[in-house]
Amino acid sequence: MRIIDATRGRPHALQLALCDEMLTAQLENYFAENGMDVRNYGGGDGIPEMKRIFAELLRVDMNEVIVGGNSSLNMMFDCVATFVLERKWGANSKFICPSPGYDRHFSICEYFGIEMITVPMTPDGPDMDAVEELVRDPQVAGMFCVPVFSNPQGYVYSDETIARLAKMHAAHPAFRIIWDDAYTIHHFSGERPQPLNILDECRKNDNESRPILFTSFSKISVAGASVSCAAAAGESFKILQKRIAAQTIGPDKINQLRHARYFKNKNGIEAHMKKHAEILRPKFELVINAFEKNFAATNATFTKPLGGYFISVEIPGNAKHVCQLCKDSGVIITEAGATFPYGIDPADSNLRFAPTFLSSEELEKALEVFCLSVQKAVK
């Protein structure tokens, strides 16, 4: 039996090939705009042109940006490590985890022994009544957020949600929001969502150190060799800078220069993202059409995201069952429960469908198996 792997949000080879020109371009010279030879040591927080691009993308000041290596997950892990090591977050810290959410965020918490508290997601973002209640606990040290095209539902936080996150009183003196803006410009239909600026809002409320923003080019250029960044202000920026000064003599600045010269600015990125959209949109349409047709007679519901990498399915009490039925027919989807802290979905309901990595032919086969499994399970 040929196995079809629809577990992860990996770009398809056709998407990766969109960037071959960047990878093979001859750099005219190796000097960043500040005169630094990018082949040599130095520049621990990145080259200026890359800072400027990230600043424009995240709507922050370029002096608030730290450009890193190829993985924003790595930067988030290191950020959490830093707050633990610096004893900003004590031994009994807890994190708010809007769920369903991103399993690798949960893995970071698990690694550090941070207790995870699940908060439900709504189409406007996390249930803010629950969040506001939880942050009154002085052990609640932080929160993971994917504000745009949330993983796996593809929801976009509303302005009200963001305003409340910025304004709420947190009892923990070093409460932080890990703002994983991974899909910030990853719309494949309609306009780019431009929710309220979290850093501006927090600043207005005297909470400038609260959000630490992350994003990367992993789903803009190439997943395995992109450029990532963190952005922060106030004490948060200082804490990250201090660690970086001890941790490294500098990130890969050649790759940064390659990216900066190829993409140039937000306009360059937007033009490139249209090419991704042309590959992604038909896949998502295929999935949504199949779900609409096949779930009509079931209690399964699903999201219809306009960007991001996933479609989320709810099938109360039957997620594990569907997962197993798919597996039996050679289609592997993200493990049921993986979208919840500790891998435990209390309602055994959520499934994450990842269509991007599959060819059209594989996707059609996967959808056939998946829809049939849902129908079988709810019988």
Next chain:
Amino acid sequence: MRIIDATRGRPHALQLALCDEMLTAQLENYFAENGMDVRNYGGGDGIPEMKRIFAELLRVDMNEVIVGGNSSLNMMFDCVATFVLERKWGANSKFICPSPGYDRHFSICEYFGIEMITVPMTPDGPDMDAVEELVRDPQVAGMFCVPVFSNPQGYVYSDETIARLAKMHAAHPAFRIIWDDAYTIHHFSGERPQPLNILDECRKNDNESRPILFTSFSKISVAGASVSCAAAAGESFKILQKRIAAQTIGPDKINQLRHARYFKNKNGIEAHMKKHAEILRPKFELVINAFEKNFAATNATFTKPLGGYFISVEIPGNAKHVCQLCKDSGVIITEAGATFPYGIDPADSNLRFAPTFLSSEELEKALEVFCLSVQKAVK
């Protein structure tokens, strides 16, 4: 006044240019030898061909190698962080720091609040009587070693030193040696030093988890965008692997593939290092000739390394003075004291001279100023 900066072990632009061919080479395809598309996610511990190259270089098994990003300093920092976070090393841990040594090792200890204990260096490596005495203290959790062309003296550990490091009984249950083999193949005169294999020796003595080896291509390919690795066995390997699994979806594998295809194996590296040697040897000869001529009537002594990036000068009671005199004349050398923990050289004696980054003309000017400063200081 034109300032000449001889502070750091940076390669000269001519050395960086030796690798332009690698940076501009068109990769025929993007598949590692295990079939993995290096542009996509995955392969958290590196591609097999790069593991094999590092394994050959460090004389370990390729299954003991974890390939990382561009900076071995970053990997060392993360390694120490891991042992602290995993509570292998408690709050009152101490580290043995052979000195003079590498200031960035000391910065890592300082960042984590690890108390540093200075042990003198000898031409055969650290004073092993002192080391064997110190490891009887159950709070001594580890030790930094640069076994080949030590920074700054350019000494190579003797086989006896390595055998004793492998054999000695350490009271701390998780005692580790951070084996920074940064200059493993960086000889510019004579044959490559091949000291005893630390991992083999430790294994023979039932201490296989003791050494954690690090090296990188930073002074083989390009300092700012190379590939680094860690190598370890037993529990140490497991601890590092566990962190990496939570920390990242994978390092930059395109850069790994570029390196692997360009250098191929140890022979390829050796051929390339000959080109570096041709640039470095005359610079070191210039320095040593100048020191021999100008220090004769002083009490200053110096090392004559056959590889690495530094020459070490001893001028008891006058290091700070010389440093200041140089500065006054526009030549900045590594701060006096920087080669000792906490920046304190008790004898105010050691100075590190870094000739590599300078052009011949700059180097001659720097040597003139340095030698004159030494003569002035000892008057």
